[in-house]
Structures are given as C-alpha cells and as structure tokens.
Amino acid sequence: MTTTDPARTTASNLEAEASALDASDALRIHRDAFVGAETSLVYFDGNSLGRPLRASIDRLTAFARDEWGGRLIRGWDESWMQLPFDIGDAVGRAAIGAAPGQTVIGDSTTVLLYKMVRAAFDAAVAADAARVEIVVDRDNFPTDRYLVDGIAAERGGRVRWIDVDTAGGVSAEALRAAVGRETAVVLLSHVAYRSGYLTDAAALTRIAHEAGALIVWDLCHSAGSVPVEADAWEFDIAVGCTYKYLNGGPGSPAFAYVxxxxxxxxxxxxxxxxxxxxxxxxxxxxRPAEGMRRFLSGTPPIVGMLAMQDTLALIEEVGIGAIRAKSIALTEFAVRVADELLAPLGVSVASPRDPAARGGHVTLAHPAMRAVTARLWAQDVIPDYRDPGGLRIGLSPLSTSFTETLAGLRAVEAAVRAERGRGTSETKRPHPAQS
Incomplete structure (x- = not known):
C-alpha cells in the first residue's frame, strides 16, 4: 500500500499553479527586458526600487556619449530644458490620468511634497484665515508626517491626526470625521506604504472638497502599479516617486501634478x-512662470530622469489595466501561498485581503520577520522589513513571475522555520530599502 505525503502534494499543486499562471500571463514576454530577470535571485522589493530595463542601460550610455559628451552645454537649448515637461506629460499620460501641462519632473519626493503642501496651505489660508489645519494619518510614510509637522510649525498652523489600523488605511468615515471648517489641506497616500491598503481616492477627494479643503495625494506606491485618474477624480495636487514601479533608478527625481x-x-x-x-x-x-514651470526651483536633474522614459513607454504599450490585472493575480497568488505555507507557522497577512482594497504589495507579519529578512537577503531573496514585524512582498507586474513569487515564499517559509528553531528573532537588521 502506498501513501501520499500531503506536504509533497501541496508543493506539487503550487508548482503546477505557478507554471500555469506564468503560461497564461500576457505580460510574461516583457520580463526578459529587465536586467537580472534571468538570474535565480528573487526580487520582492520592486515597490522600493524597480529593476532597470535593458533599454535604459543603452539610453544612459548613449546619453553620456552622444548628448552630454557630444553636444555639451548646447544640450540645454536643444532638448534638456524641455525634458522635465515632456517626461512629466508622459507620466501624466501613462500612469496618472492627467492631461498635458499638469505634470512635471522636479526634485526629490520630500522636496516636492514640501513645496506642494506648503503652497496649498498658504493658498488655503490666503482665501480663508480660519483654515489652519493640515490633516494626515499617523501611519503615513514618515516623510509625509515629518514635513506636515514642520510646515504647521513654520506657518503657524496645526496638524489634525487620523488614527488608522496599520494593516489598513484611511477610510472615508475616518476622513469625514477629521475634516471641517478649519481644514486647509489634506495629505494622503493612495496606497499605504506599510499595508498596501488602496484608498478610494475619488471618494476621499470629494470629502476633502466638501469640507472646502485642498487635497494632496502621495502616489509613490501607486504610479505605474494601480490605475490613477487624477483629472477624472478631480485631484488638486499629487506627488509621486519614480524609482519604484516607474524604474527610474536610485534617487530618480519625483513628479508633481497640479x-x-x-x-x-x-x-x-x-x-x-x-x-x-x-x-x-x-x-x-x-517673477513666477506660468504653468508648471513655476513649480521648478533649480537646475533639472537630467541624468536622473532619463531611465524612467523606457518604463513609461512600456506602460503605455501594455496599458495600466493589464498591469493592474497582473498585479492582482500576483498578490492573490502570494496570499494563497502564504495561507498554505506560512499561516501554520504563525505568519499572518497584514494587508487587505480584498484585492480591490490592496495595491501592489503584500505584508506578512510575524515577530521574527526582522531576522527573517536578514537571512533572506543573504540568500539572494530580497523583500524588505517594516515595523511592527512586517515582511513586505513587492511584486512588480512587468518584471515578476509567479514561479519567482513561489520560490521566494518557499524561502520565507524556510527562514521562518529556521528562526523558530533558533528561538530568537534578534539578528542584524538589513539596510532598509527606500519607502
């Protein structure tokens, strides 16, 4: 008499499911366009720093040789002065649903957020001196919270904090309770950096407007991953980074929408x-310029904005709808695997289970995850860690396969088992990835 090992059966079923999902994936043909996708390294951190496209390596090399090296300072008159606006319009067209003339590539995310929130606050106060509050949630990304606190102190305003569940985000009910006659500006993230919670941006924008406030959206974890309709949803202002799902490279400059x-x-x-x-x-x-040029300050970081052009072109080619569909399929698969392999080890899903309320990453919670992350990095499995006890699985739809996702989650299972065996989660923390 022969018996079947349930663990082997589960493993076999998961392998078969991952292979079937890869075979039916319409975006799989683009994976090989990314540097490193052919290696065995598992990359779970595309929501912090995206893989570069091979075309971007060629673009950067050609720019250094032909434009910078060949045209030298003539490049400013020939194309570089216009580049922040041309690429900004491409971001608007491909990633955030904005008509031309409303998006520009500028400074770092922090600097652009400061400029936009401060400008919105000053405009609100100028129109109505009673509006002195900036509304933000306590679980927003640290930069957002820190700069709001600083602007309020600088301008004689105050911060109205929204308390949220770290496994969720800001609901319509929570925002409606926080805004009112004294609200000048609301600053929210479209996708929560910790949990991946996806807000109803159109509904929250309406709530801010009904209170007479301006709203600034942080699109860092949504641009290039989930559909955004800045014009249709009547956004006032938005800022987003370009090194995550837009693959602009380390520290590539952010974009601003007004x-x-x-x-x-x-x-x-x-x-x-x-x-x-x-x-x-x-x-x-x-004397300020008209249009989006008025929101620039210093010399545009031309080299830093080159690489994102290739990803923007690819997003336009395949469509953000197809990218979102693949993102949902990846995160749904990751949640199923986590339930099968990790839940028995005490790991919980600290992200919304409803895909309509979840962005492009999934957070897995366990007290040992700080140590697990360090162990995984040493094995070329690259997630990131966020307190309290959260392992973030960032799944970039254009460069991540289902087989890679399964391999990485199997490594997470093994690392959790190893840490449980050690009886401690204390180990050296890996260098934190950006946001």
Missing part, C-alpha cells in the same frame, strides 16, 4: 531661477 485650475493660485515656496517667467533674464526680482 490641476490646471489651481496653477496660478499657488505660490511655490522655494523660489529659484528655473521657475521664473524668463529663466535667462537674471532679473533683480522673482
């Missing part, structure tokens, strides 16, 4: 020469 109806109302607080009406007049006083 609705056309607001552009002449906002006075940006960092008045630099690149934001003036006549950049080369070198006049005695600052």
């Amino acid at each position: 609705a056309a109806r607001l552009q002449d109302r906002l006075a940006q607080p960092i008045q630099g020469w690149m934001g003036t009406a006549d950049v080369f007049a070198m006049g005695p006083e600052y």
Whole structure:
C-alpha cells in the first residue's frame, strides 16, 4: 500500500499553479527586458526600487556619449530644458490620468511634497484665515508626517491626526470625521506604504472638497502599479516617486501634478531661477512662470530622469489595466501561498485581503520577520522589513513571475522555520530599502 505525503502534494499543486499562471500571463514576454530577470535571485522589493530595463542601460550610455559628451552645454537649448515637461506629460499620460501641462519632473519626493503642501496651505489660508489645519494619518510614510509637522510649525498652523489600523488605511468615515471648517489641506497616500491598503481616492477627494479643503495625494506606491485618474477624480495636487514601479533608478527625481485650475493660485515656496517667467533674464526680482514651470526651483536633474522614459513607454504599450490585472493575480497568488505555507507557522497577512482594497504589495507579519529578512537577503531573496514585524512582498507586474513569487515564499517559509528553531528573532537588521 502506498501513501501520499500531503506536504509533497501541496508543493506539487503550487508548482503546477505557478507554471500555469506564468503560461497564461500576457505580460510574461516583457520580463526578459529587465536586467537580472534571468538570474535565480528573487526580487520582492520592486515597490522600493524597480529593476532597470535593458533599454535604459543603452539610453544612459548613449546619453553620456552622444548628448552630454557630444553636444555639451548646447544640450540645454536643444532638448534638456524641455525634458522635465515632456517626461512629466508622459507620466501624466501613462500612469496618472492627467492631461498635458499638469505634470512635471522636479526634485526629490520630500522636496516636492514640501513645496506642494506648503503652497496649498498658504493658498488655503490666503482665501480663508480660519483654515489652519493640515490633516494626515499617523501611519503615513514618515516623510509625509515629518514635513506636515514642520510646515504647521513654520506657518503657524496645526496638524489634525487620523488614527488608522496599520494593516489598513484611511477610510472615508475616518476622513469625514477629521475634516471641517478649519481644514486647509489634506495629505494622503493612495496606497499605504506599510499595508498596501488602496484608498478610494475619488471618494476621499470629494470629502476633502466638501469640507472646502485642498487635497494632496502621495502616489509613490501607486504610479505605474494601480490605475490613477487624477483629472477624472478631480485631484488638486499629487506627488509621486519614480524609482519604484516607474524604474527610474536610485534617487530618480519625483513628479508633481497640479490641476490646471489651481496653477496660478499657488505660490511655490522655494523660489529659484528655473521657475521664473524668463529663466535667462537674471532679473533683480522673482517673477513666477506660468504653468508648471513655476513649480521648478533649480537646475533639472537630467541624468536622473532619463531611465524612467523606457518604463513609461512600456506602460503605455501594455496599458495600466493589464498591469493592474497582473498585479492582482500576483498578490492573490502570494496570499494563497502564504495561507498554505506560512499561516501554520504563525505568519499572518497584514494587508487587505480584498484585492480591490490592496495595491501592489503584500505584508506578512510575524515577530521574527526582522531576522527573517536578514537571512533572506543573504540568500539572494530580497523583500524588505517594516515595523511592527512586517515582511513586505513587492511584486512588480512587468518584471515578476509567479514561479519567482513561489520560490521566494518557499524561502520565507524556510527562514521562518529556521528562526523558530533558533528561538530568537534578534539578528542584524538589513539596510532598509527606500519607502
């Protein structure tokens, strides 16, 4: 008499499911376009830093040789001065649902968020002196919370904090309870950095507007991963990074969106020469340019904005709808595998289980996850860690396969078992990835 090992059966079923999902994946043909996708390394951190496209390596090399090296300073007149606006419009078109003339590539995410929140606050106060509050949730990304606190202190305002579940995010009910007659600006993340919670951005924007406030959206974990309709949802302002799902590279500059109806109302607080009406007049006083140029400050970081063009073109080619469908399939598969392999070890899913309320990453919670992350990094399995006890699984739809996802989660299972065997989660913490 022969018996079947349930563990082997489960393993075989998961392997078969991953292979079948890869075979039916319409986006699988694009995976080989990414550097490193052919290796055995499992990359679970595309929500912090995306893999580069091979085309971007060629673009950067050609730029250094032909444009920078060949044209030298003539490049500014020939194309570079216009590049922040051309690439900004590409972000608007491919990733955030914005008509031309409303999106620009600028500074770092932190600097752009500061400029946009400060400009919105000043505009709100100028229109109504009673509006002195900035509303933000306590589980928003640290930069968002820190700069809001600083702006409130700087401008004589105050912060209204929203308490949220770290496995969820800001609900319509929570925001409605927080805004009111004194609200100047609301700052929210479309996808929560810790849990992956996906807000109903259109509904929350309406709630802010009904209270008479402006709203600033942080799109860092959504641009290029989930559909965004900045114009249709009547966004006021948005800021997002480009090194995650847009694959712009380490520290690539962020983008800012300002609705056309607001552009002449906002006075940006960092008045630099690149934001003036006549950049080369070198006049005695600052006169802001019309349109999105007024939100620039210093010399555009041209090299840093080159690589994202290839991903933006790919997003336009395949469509954000197809990317979102693959993202849902990947995260649903990851949750099923976690339930089968990790739940018996005490690991819980600290992200929304409803795919309509979840962005592109899944967080797995267990007290040993700090140590598990360090163990995995040493094995070329690369997730990241976020307190309290959260292992984030970032699944970039264009560069991640289902087989890779399963291999990584099997490694997580083995690492959790090893840490349970040691009886301690204390070990050296890996270098944290960006947001």
